[in-house]
Amino acid sequence: MTVAVSNxxxxxxxxxxxxQEEIKKAYRTLVKQYHPDKYRDNPLxxxxxxxxxxxxxxxxxxxxxxxxxxxxxxSSAGTAGYGGGAYSGSGSYSQADQASFAQIRSAINVGNxxxxxxxxxxxxxxxxEWYFLSGVVAARRGNYSEAMNNARQAATxxxxxxxxxxxxNSFQDQNSxxxxxxxxxxxxxxxxxxxxxxxxxxxxxxxxxxCCGGDLxxxx
Amino acid sequence: MFGYVMPSKGELKIKNxxxxxxxxxxxxxxxxxxxxxxxxxLLNYDTTFLAVLLAGIKGGYTLKPGRCLVKMKKQxxxxxEAIDLAADINVLLAYYKSMDxxxxxxxxxxxxxxxxxxxxxxxxxxxxxxxxRAIDEMVKGVDLIEFTNNQSPDTAAIPFRExxxxxxxxxxxxxxxxxxxxxxxxxxxxxxxxxxxxxxxxDDLKKxxxxxxxxxxxxxxxxxxxADAEQAMSMYMQDLANVFEKIVFKDEQLSDIIENVVFAGxxxxxxxxxxxxxxxxxxx
Numbered sequence: 001m002t003v004a005v006s007n008x009x010x011x012x013x014x015x016x017x018x019x020q021e022e023i024k025k026a027y028r029t030l031v032k033q034y035h036p037d038k039y040r041d042n043p044l045x046x047x048x049x050x051x052x053x054x055x056x057x058x059x060x061x062x063x064x065x066x067x068x069x070x071x072x073x074x075s076s077a078g079t080a081g082y083g084g085g086a087y088s089g090s091g092s093y094s095q096a097d098q099a100s101f102a103q104i105r106s107a108i109n110v111g112n113x114x115x116x117x118x119x120x121x122x123x124x125x126x127x128x129e130w131y132f133l134s135g136v137v138a139a140r141r142g143n144y145s146e147a148m149n150n151a152r153q154a155a156t157x158x159x160x161x162x163x164x165x166x167x168x169n170s171f172q173d174q175n176s177x178x179x180x181x182x183x184x185x186x187x188x189x190x191x192x193x194x195x196x197x198x199x200x201x202x203x204x205x206x207x208x209x210x211c212c213g214g215d216l217x218x219x220x
Numbered sequence: 221m222f223g224y225v226m227p228s229k230g231e232l233k234i235k236n237x238x239x240x241x242x243x244x245x246x247x248x249x250x251x252x253x254x255x256x257x258x259x260x261x262l263l264n265y266d267t268t269f270l271a272v273l274l275a276g277i278k279g280g281y282t283l284k285p286g287r288c289l290v291k292m293k294k295q296x297x298x299x300x301e302a303i304d305l306a307a308d309i310n311v312l313l314a315y316y317k318s319m320d321x322x323x324x325x326x327x328x329x330x331x332x333x334x335x336x337x338x339x340x341x342x343x344x345x346x347x348x349x350x351x352x353r354a355i356d357e358m359v360k361g362v363d364l365i366e367f368t369n370n371q372s373p374d375t376a377a378i379p380f381r382e383x384x385x386x387x388x389x390x391x392x393x394x395x396x397x398x399x400x401x402x403x404x405x406x407x408x409x410x411x412x413x414x415x416x417x418x419x420x421x422x423d424d425l426k427k428x429x430x431x432x433x434x435x436x437x438x439x440x441x442x443x444x445x446x447a448d449a450e451q452a453m454s455m456y457m458q459d460l461a462n463v464f465e466k467i468v469f470k471d472e473q474l475s476d477i478i479e480n481v482v483f484a485g486x487x488x489x490x491x492x493x494x495x496x497x498x499x500x501x502x503x504x
Contacts, residue, residue, distance in 0.1 A: 138374065141374075142407075142456075142459055143372070143374035143375075144374070144451075144452035144453075144455040144456060145372070145373035145374050145414055145449065145452045146372045146373065146374045146375070147452070148448045148449070148451060148452040149372075149373075149436050149448070152436075152440065152444070152448055153439070156440075171448075171451040171452065171455070172451055174451065174454065174455050174458065175450065175451040175454040175455070177458065178454040178455070178457055178458045178461070179454065179487075181458070181461060181483070182483040182484060182487060185479065185483050186231075187228070187231050187480070187483045187484040187487075188231075188483075188484060188487065
């Protein structure tokens with residue numbers, strides 16, 4: 001069933017010529033707002049799902065959903081630098097999946113990890129968002145290796161996504177936190193000094209070597 | 221699976237190191253006395269830690285001077301229920317390990333262990349049926365994981381984790397802190413399994429053996445897996461530290477040793493496993 005959408009920009013509430021990033025952002029906000037779950041026992045539920053469909057339609061028209069759609073936006077907004085990004089990587093990223101991801105996010109937000117896990121299991125496609133959300137769920141369960149693997153996968157599939165990058169970096173923070181904890185108890189060298197220390201030593205060694213006419217690291 | 225849980229010697233007070241030695245030698249002596257001199261070869265650090273943990277929580281150990289036949293010198297030995305229990309569990313785990321070695325690649329070491337210690341293991345399993353059953357369950361679980369080629373390190377660690385939980389529940393039966401200590405051992409078990417899988421990763425890839433990190437290593441690289449693992453490992457350690465803080469210890473000196481293991485010993489091992497072959501500045 002298709003809903004006739006005359007002006008997709010109007011539906012998404014953005015100016016014509018908006019970038020892919022802006023389109024995606026607007027789309028996400030709207031999906032959250034009109035998600036059927038929010039209106040489950042509400043007389044407005046029909047209205048909300050109709051609206052959601054309209055939004056999905058408009059998003060598709062603007063090429064948010066893959067390779068073949070994006071006529072208008074790619075010509076006017078010049079998304080060349082964004083090549084291969086967004087959701088195009090995985091190919092099949094259906095509207096149903098998109099809605100499920102929003103549902104999973106809200107389940108995680110209210111702390112219903114079992115439900116989020118169950119919903120993730122039912123999704124067949126494997127876009128970056130699936131890996132990201134699986135990672136979040138695994139971390140909540142204390143399954144850090146699995147969480148890390150998923151975070152790495154999501155961040156590799158969509159390197160420009162700030163949310164995935166941030167999730168990946170949060171592991172580094174936790175690592176420093178533990179080392180800081182150990183340091184406070186009188187153990188070890190303190191949080192995160194390892195890498196700096198290593199660089200410093202290398203730099204010193206290189207300088208010393210250069211004094212004697214050699215070169216340890218040609219790039220320094 | 222053995223030799224990952226030990227204190228960081230450099231961070232330990234000398235009096236605590238001596239006490240730890242007394243426990244190590246105590247477990248060794250208990251092994252020799254109950255299972256014959258050849259059983260002393262089975263001694264490992266991990267069960268020594270179990271003895272330290274148990275004695276630290278329950279108290280009730282004594283120190284007596286004696287002469288070690290291996291080191292040919294006089295020193296202290298720890299005696300007590302915790303030490304004997306650790307020795308029994310040591311025999312059972314070591315026997316399982318040689319069975320596993322034998323099954324995996326029919327190594328000589330595996331065969332010798334299997335034949336030499338069969339009787340000792342039988343005696344220990346009659347005494348501690350619960351522990352023997354926990355090991356059996358773990359073996360079954362690991363078989364299933366390997367058969368289905370599971371590629372989540374956390375899922376693959378479940379059988380080993382639950383074995384340690386069951387053992388802790390057994391040795392802490394009726395104690396107030398039973399739940400807490402079981403949780404501590406479970407997290408430790410998960411950590412041991414995963415660090416062991418990372419330690420074996422390169423070897424397993426070469427020999428095409430099962431490893432829960434194979435897929436990730438193929439998608440990215442072994443180096444990437446090891447670098448990522450460093451961060452995940454410290455998060456397990458943080459979980460472990462959180463439980464450690466809740467446990468009340470009767471013996472302060474032993475509690476210091478356990479604190480050392482949780483905050484420094486495991487970290488040192490992690491660094492050694494993950495940075496091997498790339499940079500040797502961390503090894504001592």
